[in-house]
Amino acid sequence: MTASSPDGEPTEPLPVVFDDLEYRAAVVDLLGAIAYGEISAFERLAEDGKLAPTLADKVEIGRMASLQFSRVDALLERIRLLGTDPFEAMAPFRDAIDLFHEHTAPADWYESLIKAFVGDGLADDFYREIAAFLDHDTRDLIIASVDDDAASAFVIDRVRAAIAADHRLGGRLALWGRRLMGEALTQAQRVAGERDALTALLAGGVDRPGLDLAAIGRMFARLTERHAERMAELGLSS
Amino acid sequence: MTASSPDGEPTEPLPVVFDDLEYRAAVVDLLGAIAYGEISAFERLAEDGKLAPTLADKVEIGRMASLQFSRVDALLERIRLLGTDPFEAMAPFRDAIDLFHEHTAPADWYESLIKAFVGDGLADDFYREIAAFLDHDTRDLIIASVDDDAASAFVIDRVRAAIAADHRLGGRLALWGRRLMGEALTQAQRVAGERDALTALLAGGVDRPGLDLAAIGRMFARLTERHAERMAELGLSS
Numbered sequence: 314m315t316a317s318s319p320d321g322e323p324t325e326p327l328p329v330v331f332d333d334l335e336y337r338a339a340v341v342d343l344l345g346a347i348a349y350g351e352i353s354a355f356e357r358l359a360e361d362g363k364l365a366p367t368l369a370d371k372v373e374i375g376r377m378a379s380l381q382f383s384r385v386d387a388l389l390e391r392i393r394l395l396g397t398d399p400f401e402a403m404a405p406f407r408d409a410i411d412l413f414h415e416h417t418a419p420a421d422w423y424e425s426l427i428k429a430f431v432g433d434g435l436a437d438d439f440y441r442e443i444a445a446f447l448d449h450d451t452r453d454l455i456i457a458s459v460d461d462d463a464a465s466a467f468v469i470d471r472v473r474a475a476i477a478a479d480h481r482l483g484g485r486l487a488l489w490g491r492r493l494m495g496e497a498l499t500q501a502q503r504v505a506g507e508r509d510a511l512t513a514l515l516a517g518g519v520d521r522p523g524l525d526l527a528a529i530g531r532m533f534a535r536l537t538e539r540h541a542e543r544m545a546e547l548g549l550s551s
Numbered sequence: 552m553t554a555s556s557p558d559g560e561p562t563e564p565l566p567v568v569f570d571d572l573e574y575r576a577a578v579v580d581l582l583g584a585i586a587y588g589e590i591s592a593f594e595r596l597a598e599d600g601k602l603a604p605t606l607a608d609k610v611e612i613g614r615m616a617s618l619q620f621s622r623v624d625a626l627l628e629r630i631r632l633l634g635t636d637p638f639e640a641m642a643p644f645r646d647a648i649d650l651f652h653e654h655t656a657p658a659d660w661y662e663s664l665i666k667a668f669v670g671d672g673l674a675d676d677f678y679r680e681i682a683a684f685l686d687h688d689t690r691d692l693i694i695a696s697v698d699d700d701a702a703s704a705f706v707i708d709r710v711r712a713a714i715a716a717d718h719r720l721g722g723r724l725a726l727w728g729r730r731l732m733g734e735a736l737t738q739a740q741r742v743a744g745e746r747d748a749l750t751a752l753l754a755g756g757v758d759r760p761g762l763d764l765a766a767i768g769r770m771f772a773r774l775t776e777r778h779a780e781r782m783a784e785l786g787l788s789s
Contacts (some may be wrong), residue, residue: 352606352609352613353701354614356597356600356609356613360597361597368587368590368638369638371590372590372627373625375593376620378597378617379593379616379617382613382616382617383617386614400607403606432615476740518664533709
């Protein structure tokens with residue numbers, strides 16, 4: 314099976330795994346979700362720059378926003394290669410991702426920093442977990458799209474300094490971290506309920522390993538543990 | 552004379568022209584103005600993404616925003632090399648640039664596209680004109696920082712299509728282009744009145760060519776002409 318680019322020219326053949334149209338649909342879904350996630354993260358981070366207390370902080374968060382955006386093109390290109398219009402591929406995930414952001418609009422600069430670090434970290438871990446079940450090319454693309462540790466030192470430094478200066482802030486921000494986790498799970502469950510191909514992907518296929526319920530449980534345990542580690546790095550309980 | 556990096560380690564020597572401290576101050580001013588201009592353009596474009604009628608349009612304007620931001624680091628690095636804190640160097644230009652944006656907040660998607668194309672184009676032309684009077688390294692850096700034609704085709708395409716569909720829009724957008732030009736001149740004059748080193752730069756020095764009044768007049772004639780060309784490309788009178 315070969316792919317076509319939008320102008321109909323033949324391109325390099327896709328791996329045979331994409332002959333399985335259900336697998337192909339699931340990968341398109343996943344890449345669409347990640348791409349729209351990056352676009353929204355870009356928008357929200359750029360918006361959060363308004364909360365920055367100094368111009369230097371604004372530049373740091375602008376850098377994080379631009380980094381998110383810089384990954385979008387490769388994802389859109391790959392979705393096109395799989396034969397789907399990338400804007401159609403992103404459409405099913407807009408509501409869930411927009412609602413996540415609507416329900417987690419940061420009230421101040423520190424909530425914004427924690428959302429950037431903890432919220433994006435959680436989403437990235439989730440995509441990395443799923444990537445482990447995918448073909449080599451898709452896995453590499455996803456891992457390159459979510460590798461995001463450059464900004465961590467900046468966020469950790471700013472949040473720890475603020476908590477040291479005002480201990481009550483730590484309590485409020487710990488609650489904020491829990492709320493981010495809760496909203497992310499709510500929206501992820503909503504998507505899982507609506508996107509059959511994506512759910513089937515996790516369940517596996519005749520020639521593909523999948524996850525049974527126990528394995529899904531272990532996956533969530535790992536996600537929760539890494540969330541707690543990130544909160545601890547910020548000096549917050551989870 | 553050698554420069555020092557922020558941690559005090561010696562770096563490569565600066566060109567001798569920077570022994571002239573007035574010249575150095577003028578270059579720092581100019582790079583500070585350009586850097587803050589790029590940061591603000593990034594913020595405004597990201598914000599204007601909310602006005603985008605489709606997700607594809609939002610991605611295009613996000614790309615323009617990220618491109619603006621991608622040039623900031625090289626400018627900040629150069630200001631540091633010249634011995635000034637880049638955030639101090641940007642500070643004198645924040646009011647003028649913020650006021651420009653406050654006075655030219657786009658009312659809709661098309662005003663936003665025209666501002667991105669015509670407003671940034673005008674600023675870039677102005678910086679290119681000044682760059683012609685500077686040392687080689689600074690000139691190259693400025694030209695690399697303002698080279699911005701990638702987004703033009705997208706803006707021209709969208710604006711021409713919209714005017715074709717609604718002729719009254721052309722009249723309103725032509726007025727908008729004039730307002731952008733007027734606001735840019737107002738703020739540029741304000742900066743020129745406040746920053747002596749920058750003004751002295753244009754006047755030249757013992758070993759540097761400068762601009763007499765007639766030459767400044769010709770420069771403004773060129774800027775106006777290029778503005779009119781850009782408006783014409785959009786199908787608008789200027």
